[in-house]
Amino acid sequence: xxxxxxxxxxxxxxxxxxxxxxxxxxxxxxxxxxxxxxxxxxxxxxxxxxxxxxxxxxxxxxxxxxxxxxxxxxxxxxxxxxxxxx
Amino acid sequence: xxxxxxxxxxxxxxxxxxxxxxxxxxxxxxxxxxxxxxxxxxxxxxxxxxxxxxxxxxxxxxxxxxxxxxxxxxxxxxxxxxxxxxxxxxxxxxxxxxxxxxxxxxxxxxxxxxxxxxxxxxxxxxxxxxxxxxxxxxxxxxxxxxxxxxxxxxxxxxxxxxxxxxxxxxxxxxxxxxxxxxxxxxxxxxxxxxxxxxxxxxxxxxxxxxxxxxxxxxxxxxxxxxxxxxxxxxxxxxxxxxxxxxxxxxxxxxxxxxxxxxxxxxxxxxxxxxxxxxxxxxxxxxxxxxxxxxxxxxxxxxxxxxxxxxxxxxxxxxxxxxxxxxxxxxxxxxxxxxxxxxxxxxxxxxxxxxxxxxxxxxxxxxxxxxxxxxxxxxxxxxxxxxxxxxxxxxxxxxxxxxxxxxxxxxxxxxxxxxxxxxxxxxxxxxxxxxxx
Numbered sequence: 001x002x003x004x005x006x007x008x009x010x011x012x013x014x015x016x017x018x019x020x021x022x023x024x025x026x027x028x029x030x031x032x033x034x035x036x037x038x039x040x041x042x043x044x045x046x047x048x049x050x051x052x053x054x055x056x057x058x059x060x061x062x063x064x065x066x067x068x069x070x071x072x073x074x075x076x077x078x079x080x081x082x083x084x085x086x
Numbered sequence: 087x088x089x090x091x092x093x094x095x096x097x098x099x100x101x102x103x104x105x106x107x108x109x110x111x112x113x114x115x116x117x118x119x120x121x122x123x124x125x126x127x128x129x130x131x132x133x134x135x136x137x138x139x140x141x142x143x144x145x146x147x148x149x150x151x152x153x154x155x156x157x158x159x160x161x162x163x164x165x166x167x168x169x170x171x172x173x174x175x176x177x178x179x180x181x182x183x184x185x186x187x188x189x190x191x192x193x194x195x196x197x198x199x200x201x202x203x204x205x206x207x208x209x210x211x212x213x214x215x216x217x218x219x220x221x222x223x224x225x226x227x228x229x230x231x232x233x234x235x236x237x238x239x240x241x242x243x244x245x246x247x248x249x250x251x252x253x254x255x256x257x258x259x260x261x262x263x264x265x266x267x268x269x270x271x272x273x274x275x276x277x278x279x280x281x282x283x284x285x286x287x288x289x290x291x292x293x294x295x296x297x298x299x300x301x302x303x304x305x306x307x308x309x310x311x312x313x314x315x316x317x318x319x320x321x322x323x324x325x326x327x328x329x330x331x332x333x334x335x336x337x338x339x340x341x342x343x344x345x346x347x348x349x350x351x352x353x354x355x356x357x358x359x360x361x362x363x364x365x366x367x368x369x370x371x372x373x374x375x376x377x378x379x380x381x382x383x384x385x386x387x388x389x390x391x392x393x394x395x396x397x398x399x400x401x402x403x404x405x406x407x408x409x410x411x412x413x414x415x416x417x418x419x420x421x422x423x424x425x426x427x428x429x430x431x432x433x434x435x436x437x438x439x440x441x442x443x444x445x446x447x448x449x450x451x452x453x454x455x456x457x458x459x460x461x462x463x464x465x466x467x468x469x470x471x472x473x474x475x476x477x478x479x480x481x482x483x484x485x486x487x488x489x490x491x492x493x494x495x496x497x498x499x500x501x502x503x504x505x506x507x508x509x510x511x512x513x514x515x516x517x518x519x520x521x522x
Contacts, residue, residue, distance in 0.1 A: 038111045042125050065123035067087075068114055 021051040028079045031058055034072040039065075047075050048085070055085045087121045087133060095136035095160030102129040103151035112145045136162060185417070192221050192252055193422040194414060199258040202241055208256070211238070220390065220424070223249055231256070251420025295333035295349030296498040300324045304360030307492055314352030330356050333501045347508065349501050356495040357468075364474050365486040366454050368447055374440040377407075381433045388412060388426040401432035408432055442483070451476050451485040459489075468492040 007017040015022040015035060022034040033049055033056070040048035040055055042065065047058045063077035087096060103109050106129070113120055118141050120132040136158070146153050168174045195217075197208050212218065215234055217226060228247040235245045235258075244259040298314070306322045314331040318324055331352040339345045380403070385396040412428035442450070459469060474487030 038114075039107045042107050042110065042123075042130070044125055063125075065110070065120075067119070067121050068110075069119065070114070070117070 019052045021049075021053060021056065023082065025079070025082075028060075030066070030074065030076050031079055031082065032072060032074045033058075036073055039073070049073065053084060056082065057085050058082050087119070087135065091135035091137070091160075093161060095158070095162035096133055097136050097139060097155050097159070098131060098133050098157035099139075099142075100126075100129050100131050100154045100156050101151050102154075103149055104128070105149055106130045106151075109145060109149045109151050112149060113142070116141065116145060118142060118145070131156070136160065188423050189252055189421065190223060191424070192217075192219055192223050192226065192249075192254055193424050194253045194416075195219065195256065196253065197256045197258060199260070201260050203239065203258070203260065208258075211235070212256075217254070223252060226254065251418070252422055253420045294351075295501045296351050297329045297333045297501065298331040298352045298354055298356065298495060299497050299499045300326055300328045300330055300358060300495055301497045302326050302358065302360050302362075302493065304358040304493070306330070307357040307359045309354060309356045311352075311354040313350050314354065316354065324358060329499070330354070330495055332505070334505050344509065347506050349506060352498070357492045358495055359470070359490065359492055362489045362491060363486070364455070364458065364489050365484070366451055368442065368451055368483045368485075370441050370447065370478075370481050370483060372440055372442065373437045375435045376438045377433055377435045379434075381431055383429050383431045385429050386412070386427070388428070390424055395430075401434075403432060403434040405437065406432040406434050444478070447478075447483040448476055451483060455485060462489075462491065466494050 003018055004014070006012075007014050014020050019035050021036060024032040024034075026032075033051070035051065036056075037050040037052070040050050042048075044063060045059060045061060047063055047065070049056045049058070058075055058079060059081045060077050060079040063075055063079075066074040066076045068074070101109055106125070110120065110123065110130070118134065118138045120134050123130055123132040139155075142153060145151075195209065195212065197205055200208060209218075212231070215231070217231060226249055228249065231247040232245050235242055235247075235256075241260045242258055243261045246257045248255050248257075295314075303325050304323070306318050306320055306324060308320060309316055309318065309330070311331055314333050315335055316331050317329050324330065331354045333350050333352045335348045335350055337345045337348065382401045382403075384401075387394045387396060409431045410428065411431070412426045415423045415425045415427065417423065455474060459472075462469060469489060469491055471490035472487070474485060474489065476483060476485045478484075
């Protein structure tokens with residue numbers, strides 16, 4: 001039985017057990033990503049983050065990393081899309 | 087960024103590197119926080135706490151980056167920048183000293199809960215017991231203030247004085263019914279005294295009873311006597327000063343002869359119908375204050391009682407009204423400084439000769455009449471008929487006529503020794519004179 005099944009069986013949040021990224025968006029102005037591993041690339045129009053589920057790309061305009069810490073990163077700007085790149 | 091770091095000192099750095107993402111990741115793993123990271127072509131700009139700057143050295147070496155500080159902000163950098171400006175350092179020292187000295191003195195007194203005792207009265211009282219603005223806070227004895235205020239003001243039932251910062255708060259509770267209660271107590275005492283006199287006999291030389299006398303001429307409309315002997319009846323015409331209810335109660339024996347006289351406090355509900363002339367005159371011509379719309383404002387600074395004008399001193403108007411607006415400077419709610427700033431505004435006006443219209447004059451005269459009537463009503467006088475008319479007489483409006491009123495009579499007059507004397511005594515006295 002894998003971690004996923006155990007988490008489902010015990011009803012525990014998967015972001016805690018599996019380290020899944022948790023994304024919180026405020027309109028299209030701000031996005032907060034928890035459980036990310038590192039920054040892959042950082043440009044004005046895109047920020048790529050490495051997560052356990054793969055590489056996530058935040059696309060938009062005038063993107064700026066507002067702050068980061070060990071667990072989360074917050075990106076500000078005009079956000080157009082968020083997608084996983086495999 | 088934490089508030090502490092933002093105040094103490096933070097820097098804006100520009101990192102030029104081929105691998106700026108690696109730079110950010112390494113900073114993250116070494117727990118060096120960067121904020122507001124904005125990317126450029128081959129660089130990034132970010133804010134960071136000044137204390138973390140030296141920890142970047144290893145990151146810079148490993149990522150082969152170049153770091154340049156492009157802005158320094160915060161107290162630490164300001165203090166360093168102005169370290170040789172002695173006047174600046176002295177200014178900071180003086181400012182801190184000034185604040186400390188100000189905190190030692192009382193600069194504001196606030197009263198709350200006072201209704202009949204006005205703020206100027208209470209301030210004058212506190213001044214008289216040595217508590218005033220500008221005194222040392224350490225010398226204020228709140229217990230003494232509370233005790234003295236309770237002693238000296240009968241109206242105050244509860245008082246609490248507290249000092250917060252350099253602000254003295256005096257919370258007061260007044261007894262609204264105090265005066266009425268005192269009057270009742272006084273009347274009760276006097277009636278008890280008269281009762282005691284009645285029981286104790288006529289050995290007491292002082293006469294404690296009283297009559298009720300008429301205060302104006304009129305006709306008695308109704309009389310209900312509770313104590314004493316009524317001297318008038320309904321429909322009688324009375325004149326001012328006449329005794330309406332006597333405080334003498336005559337006691338007769340079975341044979342119908344006068345045994346004794348007792349003094350009581352006469353008590354009765356008496357209504358006298360009377361007519362009072364009312365007259366009020368209003369000159370038709372008057373000087374009206376017309377504001378021209380021109381005004382001048384002078385900013386002022388007040389240090390205690392000394393007021394300093396900033397700018398021009400005289401308004402330059404012939405006639406003007408002055409409006410003062412001052413505000414005490416407070417660093418926080420309870421920390422006042424001996425400085426008040428505000429403004430003094432002069433509004434120019436001209437006096438224009440005007441004349442009241444009939445409606446305006448009638449309005450003013452009616453208002454005066456209503457004020458007079460409401461004063462009567464406050465004294466429980468009933469207005470039966472109002473025969474007042476407004477007439478224009480040459481250059482003036484005259485409001486005159488007669489008011490028919492029902493006036494309660496409660497004026498008391500003391501009893502005299504003669505009223506208490508028995509008729510036999512007088513006869514005996516005359517006989518003695520004749521025999522001698």
